[in-house]
Amino acid sequence: MTNLATPIDRNAAFTPDKVAIRFEGAAITYAGFARDVARAASLLRRRHGVGRGDRVAVLATNGPAYLALLYACARLGAILLPLNWRLAAAELGYILQHAEAQVAFVEPAFATTLQEAAPELPAAPLEIPEGDADWDGPGRFEDPLLLVYTSGTTGRPKGALLRQEALFHNAVMSHHLHGMTAEDHILAALPFFHVGGLNIQTTPALQIGATVTVHARFVPEAVMEAIATDRPTLMLTVPAVLRALMATPGWNELDLSSLRAISTGSEPVHQALIDAVMARGVPLLQVYGATESCPIAIYTRLGGDLSRGTSTGLPGLLCEARIADEAGRELPHGVAGEVLLRGRNLFAGYWRDEAATASCMQDGWYRTGDIGTRDSDGYFFVHDRKKNMIISGGENIYPAEVERVLLEHPAIAEAAVLGAPDPKWQEVPVAFLVLRAGMVLEEEAVRAHVSARLARFKVPRRVVFTDSLPRTALGKVRHFELRPLIGTDA
Structure with missing residues (x-):
């Protein structure tokens, strides 16, 4: 051929x-x-x-x-x-x-x-x-x-x-x-x-x-x-x-x-x-x-x-x-x-x-x-997806990509994005944000900022404003500590 x-x-x-x-x-x-x-x-x-x-x-x-x-x-x-x-x-x-x-x-x-x-x-x-x-x-x-x-x-x-x-x-x-x-x-x-x-x-x-x-x-x-x-x-x-x-x-x-x-x-x-x-x-x-x-x-x-x-x-x-x-x-x-x-x-x-x-x-x-x-017969079971990846309606969303865009906003100091369960889309992105001192930002303004730069399915469905993000000694966000807050008003 x-x-x-x-x-x-x-x-x-x-x-x-x-x-x-x-x-x-x-x-x-x-x-x-x-x-x-x-x-x-x-x-x-x-x-x-x-x-x-x-x-x-x-x-x-x-x-x-x-x-x-x-x-x-x-x-x-x-x-x-x-x-x-x-x-x-x-x-x-x-x-x-x-x-x-x-x-x-x-x-x-x-x-x-x-x-x-x-x-x-x-x-x-x-x-x-x-x-x-x-x-x-x-x-x-x-x-x-x-x-x-x-x-x-x-x-x-x-x-x-x-x-x-x-x-x-x-x-x-x-x-x-x-x-x-x-x-x-x-x-x-x-x-x-x-x-x-x-x-x-x-x-x-x-x-x-x-x-x-x-x-x-x-x-x-x-x-x-x-x-x-x-x-x-x-x-x-x-x-x-x-x-x-x-x-x-x-x-x-x-x-x-x-x-x-x-x-x-x-x-x-x-x-x-x-x-x-x-x-x-x-x-x-x-x-x-x-x-x-x-x-x-x-x-x-x-x-x-x-x-x-x-x-x-x-x-x-x-x-x-x-x-x-x-x-x-x-x-x-x-x-x-x-x-x-x-x-x-x-x-x-x-x-x-x-x-x-x-x-x-x-x-x-x-x-x-x-x-x-x-298993013992060689059949595979996949338990967890790629680290931190969100799958929404069959589309892959990497939090780092959304976080990068969020941090381009002048009012946002820190950002972390996680997936929240959704009955229709399997998962949808949720953003946890720390604002810069003295700054005020509305949730709709955050979504508008992201939607101007990324596809609609990557836009956070919810935005949670918090005073700080939990981090390891090396500065990495401890996502597992944020996950229980997805279903709350934080």
């Missing part, structure tokens, strides 16, 4: 008239999608001068052109930079500057935000025009293909660089965990700017020749209608999405018989949610991983043992996993430690951040920062 676009061309040769992508009432065959990829490659190379290693940004909701752009980058050896359209302009500006994008493809709804974020960056509509088609290119399997930025614990996002071969190995594991074949029909409603929405089912399906029904964004009623009328066989969710579906009128009466399985991940899955899905006769598969693992690393498999409750499963077909101590030594069964991963599905490092890369790698193993255990 020359590059990751090759399977698209091969599927077009084997089954040219088979539907590859359904989107908003239109059906694109594999022959048509292969042409779109070739035209997108020509557009990148001839009109925008994109070559091997260049970064191509995309700020858009899900759609066929998004996927064509991905495979066009694979053909050229270029790097796709998916941007989270929920981010504020300042956040996008930092990412675009740090990645040094050459061009950005943008959906009209986000054009103003992109202009504010990076006024000097050449921008183009996310459309694949008729015209010339590049059916060949210099891209190779070992070339980087995806640069995905994750919120960093230092308060600035880091760009995880994923090679084409990482996506290929990830796809093999997806085929294994889902029993996926060319006969499957995938319903894709999670955002492609996350590796989960892009790589757990969508790109594996296109590589094997299956059909993908793409939704621009998640809308519970639209997903339910698609299940009823399009009859997909596989679907990816996160717990917040499952809860939203279950709360939508008509869910309990919806015919789910076409679904061979529903997959979920991104946060620990509670037993009550597992039981609610399984009671409908649909297996709920768990997938564990990270942006840095493309993301598939550990999973429960369709047809495998799903009786272990909240277990996230076994190490994937092409990925190693262990529970280790601080020195990286493997721990006995039942002993809690850090989850470590190793395999060719792992990232190539953080973009232009050797120190961050070195800090999370140990003898070829990626240190996830997640704490878990493994």
Whole structure:
């Protein structure tokens, strides 16, 4: 295989008239999608001068052109930079500057935000025009293909660089965990700017020749209608999405018989949610991983043992996993430690951040920062998420990032952000603030300050003003002492 676009061309040769992508009432065959990829490659190379290693940004909701752009980058050896359209302009500006994008493809709804974020960056509509088609290119399997930025614990996002071969190995594991074949029909409603929405089912399906029904964004009623009328066989969710579906009128009466399985991940899955899905006769598969693992690393498999409750499963077909101590030594069964991963599905490092890369790698193993255990049969249980991280509606929020913005306000001397339980979003951020002497600040003014700089889901839902923050001798905030105050007026 020359590059990751090759399977698209091969599927077009084997089954040219088979539907590859359904989107908003239109059906694109594999022959048509292969042409779109070739035209997108020509557009990148001839009109925008994109070559091997260049970064191509995309700020858009899900759609066929998004996927064509991905495979066009694979053909050229270029790097796709998916941007989270929920981010504020300042956040996008930092990412675009740090990645040094050459061009950005943008959906009209986000054009103003992109202009504010990076006024000097050449921008183009996310459309694949008729015209010339590049059916060949210099891209190779070992070339980087995806640069995905994750919120960093230092308060600035880091760009995880994923090679084409990482996506290929990830796809093999997806085929294994889902029993996926060319006969499957995938319903894709999670955002492609996350590796989960892009790589757990969508790109594996296109590589094997299956059909993908793409939704621009998640809308519970639209997903339910698609299940009823399009009859997909596989679907990816996160717990917040499952809860939203279950709360939508008509869910309990919806015919789910076409679904061979529903997959979920991104946060620990509670037993009550597992039981609610399984009671409908649909297996709920768990997938564990990270942006840095493309993301598939550990999973429960369709047809495998799903009786272990909240277990996230076994190490994937092409990925190693262990529970280790601080020195990286493997721990006995039942002993809690850090989850470590190793395999060719792992990232190539953080973009232009050797120190961050070195800090999370140990003898070829990626240190996830997640704490878990493994039972005597090798099944993994992930107990705690990455230190201090808040997961709200499937989105990761790192307190350090919000704290950094809070401390930019002239009235705020100290800040600490924690997650508070929320029945709808799982968690929401709460800010504890110490004001500078003589300063007065209202809660709404704090939220306005943050919302001007960060995405809405990162804005603290509550603000607690306090005289001081509990700290260790080294000056670190003792978050556990603040946690009991979340449910009080402090």
